[in-house]
Amino acid sequence: MVKRFLICLLLVAMVLLLGGCWNYKGLDQLNIVLGIAVDFDKEANQFNITYEVADQASAGKNTMIKSRIVKSQGKTLLDAARNAKRKEADKLFFGSTNILVLSRDIALEMGIQPVIDWFLRDGECRETMHVALSQEDTAEAILQRSGQMSGIVSINLHDILREDRSIVASTRNVKLYELYDILELRNSAVLPAIHKAEENADQQIAELNGIAILQGDRLKGFLTPEETKYLLFLENIIKSGVLTLSAKSEKTDDISLEIFDNKTKKSFAYNQDKIVVKFETRTHVVIDENHSKLDMMDPEVIKQIEKAGEEMLEKNLRDLISKIQHEFQTDIFGFGEMIHKKDLKLWKQLEPSWKEIYPTLEVDVKSKLIIRDSAFIK
Amino acid sequence: MATEKITFHQSAYSIVLFCFGSSVIIGISSSANQDGWISIILATICIIPVFLMHARIIKLFPEKNYFEIIETVLGKKIGKIITALMLWYSVHLAALVLCNFGEFIQVFDMPETPKLSITILMILTTVYLARSGMRSIGKWSVVGICFLLFVVLFTFATSVHQMHFENLLPVMEASPSQILKSSFEIFTFPYGESVIFLCVADSFHKKDNPYRVFFLALAIVLPVFLTVFIRNLALLGLPMINASYFPSYIAVRIIEIGDFFARIESSISSNFILAGIVKIAICLLAASKGIVSLFGLQNNRVFIMPVGMLALALSSILYTSTMEMFIFLDYYMYYALPFQIIIPLGVWIVAEFKRRKKGQMINTPEDASL
Amino acid sequence: MLIGIVLFLFLAVILYDYNVYLNKVRVQEKVVYYSLMLISLCILLLQNANVSIPSPAEAIINALRALPGIQ
Incomplete structure (x- = not known):
């Protein structure tokens, strides 16, 4: 009898320690990031990062999930990710991030290696994330939706990139771990290039536009589709x-x-x-x-x-x-x-x-x- | 108290799970870069004489554990010193595996959870397993090995379409000295640690041929190591493998089929747990038998818990960071050498010598002193 | 908090073992049992009270470095 009681006590103790209760995060406490665009502001010497986040508030049974944009600044990438919590109710969660868009300026000046390091090192980002380069002035422009366009830009871009070589063959999609391997082995890299194209009179849509050639981790030039x-x-x-x-x-x-x-x-x-x-x-x-x-x-x-x-x-x-x-x-x-x-x-x-x-x-x-x-x- | 006996297959499979303990997750040494498979094969060839020696010791002293053999062969005084050393090694090894496990869970799954709560749960489970006796460990090994082999084959099969086998080229780029150093690392971790099995060798049946037990284990371990190595290298590429702490886990993270099949890396964590608890349980059993032998006591089961707590305490003070844990692995091969080779070699040589002198099997300390 | 967990663990374990094993073994075995538990309890409590305990791993590495040929 006493033995049973003690076993129950031990079990209760184990349950308390179990379940990673220190690390438990409910789904409603997560801000699911679908896509990231990284820019670097030279004057302020900080990263301006744009996150496309799933808008859970507007999700209902019959409506499709929409997305919204969260912008954040910081001296480093982790700093910016944490700073977002200053205005967001929920912490950013990177486990489902589909795509990473880098700005042309980062590729020209500081090189993409320092940026990629954080995405590989941080435990939440998955190594199968697609990486792309923006041909516009900022990477943020790619994730912005204009006008009444619906649909989530990151997921669209992810699908476009993934199926490109089986449909239109206009770009070379690259996953994060592949990018790291190629940079180390060949000291050069290839990234899909994205620009904004005119769709209707006032709407612009992100479109694949060939690839960017990088020497070392710096941008050298572009190739057409x-x-x-x-x-x-x-x-x-x-x-x-x-x-x-x-x-x-x-x-x-x-x-x-x-x-x-x-x-x-x-x-x-x-x-x-x-x-x-x-x-x-x-x-x-x-x-x-x-x-x-x-x-x-x-x-x-x-x-x-x-x-x-x-x-x-x-x-x-x-x-x-x-x-x-x-x-x-x-x-x-x-x-x-x-x-x-x-x-x-x-x-x-x-x-x-x-x-x-x-x-x-x-x-x-x-x-x-x-x-x-x-x-x-x- | 009567020791439980395990069948031939159970003993072989527990040796297999023991060898897999930490290696399937840490990945197998990569200082030889893409020639690691040569190091694995070389290490396997080098461990064969050591296994022969272990099996011979078991054959000379059927159904006796290592500590009894040491006392029989080397006498009481030296025997006690060597027993204390082997006792320390078992506890240290249990603490090392606990550390590996704790670091792995903390870095990859639950960064905010303190390592202590993870290792407490791990040690309580393994103490329970060890207390249930060698027979439970044997039965668990039979189940565990099926699951482990299934996971390895499954992850290999589902990732073939993503593999780049040219990552294995060029062959022999590493210098012979690098390959030798790498195979020496694999030799000590994990093959050489099977010396702990001598401590629980009184669970092997007298009629089971110990040579066949060890070689069956080796025949299973070698192809699985090679499969794991090739899978990791072909999926990830050399730069990612060198940059990762736990290459197997990262490799399985990138497996994707179509749109629906991905994120199967938790199967690798479960592999680690299945094999890890066997390794720790056997170390705890060995350590408790060591205490019984050292202090001349009788009931070894009661000491499994304090030894487990000792391993827990040791694991919490051993390293302050993951980097230290990996740096220690570089020195582990020199540190483990006396325990894995020198002591069994000494025991074996003296045992053979005494046997020649006497002309028959030695069974008790009285026989040895004659 | 961790100190509380450690104390609770040892209490639970000793209570459980007391019933199952400890009243059936000899005095010497009890002595060894309790001394081992005491050592590990002390180490764990000190570690969680932020007292730095020298790590055996450091000692081993230093000892190995002192030998010739190993760096």
Whole structure:
């Protein structure tokens, strides 16, 4: 009997210690942050951070959840996050943050590494958060909704980024942990670029606009969505997209090829002190739009279109690589990493002077286009 | 009092869970960077002679625990000193695992909860497990190993589409000395700690071949370590692994399938708990047997609780921060060497020597002194 | 607060053990039991009362550093 009583006492004691009651947070005490935009104010020497927060007050059974904007300032990122509590009833909770938008100025001046450090170090932010760069003056502009637009900007952007490579292939989405790895391994990075586009007369909407190229962790330049498509080819991550070309080498494109599958093989050869990097792409496409009067049932026409497509693809891929090599001079494709992984001895020789060697590398591109069918009609 | 016996499979599985104790969560040593898998295989090869030695000691003294063997072989005076040393090592090891667990829960789950309340709950549970006897630990190991293997395989299978196996290249980038140092670290933590099993070896059946027990355990541990290492490296990439305190946890955090399947990292925490309590319980059992042997007492079960409280007290003063805990891991391999290798080696050599002299099995202190 | 938890824990544990084990063992075992509990109680109380207790880990690291070849 006494034993049972003592066991109950012990159990009660354990229950008191259990459940993390020091750390218990009810859902109504959380301000769920869906997206973050980070700006840095040089004059005031502080971070201006914009949080898009789920508006729990307006949530009802039948209404969709809306979001509202919370702005905060602080000397560091954690400082700003805590300062928000000075005007918010609930503490900010970062466990569901979908997207992080950095401002162009941060990428140009202080570099993104210090900012990323906090998001990786803090326990609440998840490492699978998407990171993007704003092409507007501030990152805050991206998260602002204008006019009567509904929907949560962060979640929209997250969905757009996640499905981009399977639909439109206009940007390279990057998760936080991938960004950290790439910065350490290649000393360069690629971030999706977002700008504001005119939707209606008075409304602006956040739109993906290619990618930003970073050398080290500083911004170097941007690529257009068209160029980014070819970058996705080279990185072997494109899942779908459109190739437009002209079958008879005319100015206006009159054929649309829908990409269904692509495999890119990357390799390098080292002969007589020269390194040649080889890309071989193999793409399955479908003719989805035909403005020309050509007959799709004619095998000669198909061959002609394939050949024209291959030439166009090869030219664009070569142009892109040349631009990255000579204009940007950043190793975003990881040529150095490839040599490091495949041929350690060679890499040890090249590593000290890799910065000078990189622009001189020869690149060879071979594309193969296979037209699967011409959709529903001949 | 009569010691409980566990079956062949139960003993092997408890050794497996003992080895997994802290390693599945801390991740397996990475000073060799992406060549860690070579270190793991090398450490496994190096532990084989040590396991042979442990099994031989058990075979020479069937159904006796380590402290009785020490007294039998080395005599009373030296025996008591060595017993005290092994007793200290068991308590220290229990405190180390408690610290690992406390730090892990505090850093990752509940930063505001004081470590003491977490470790109190942990130690009370393990004291209960240890008090229920070796048989309960054996049965628990059978269940625990199924769950543990399931979680490891499941997390591997659901993350294959996110893996980049080229993170394992280039092979042999680390210098041989780095690989050797890394394998030495793995050798002492966690393989070498199985010397504690000698302390509870009186629970092995006489008819069970101890060689087969240890090798079955090794045959399960090696593939799981390799799987965990490859999964972590292929998912996270080298820079993230080097930056993380607990790579396994971070690796499983990023697993996502489609829109609906994510955030399964709590399975890794539960793995840690399942294996961790076995490790601490066996250390506590070993320590209580040590006390019985040291002071010439009889009932070892009553001492499990004070030893547990001692481990709790020790764990609260050992480190003041997570960084200190990881710095100590660098020195642990030198500190553990006497306990894991030198003492068993001495015991084994003297036992063999005395056996040759006598020409038969030694069973009691009287036999040894003849 | 933690001091209260520690005291409560030890009280509960000793009360429980008293019934189950302690009235069935010999005097020597009781002595060892209580002395071990006393040591751990003291360490825990001092630790939670913010008295700094030297950590064995520090001592081990210093001892190892004194040996040649280890840094």
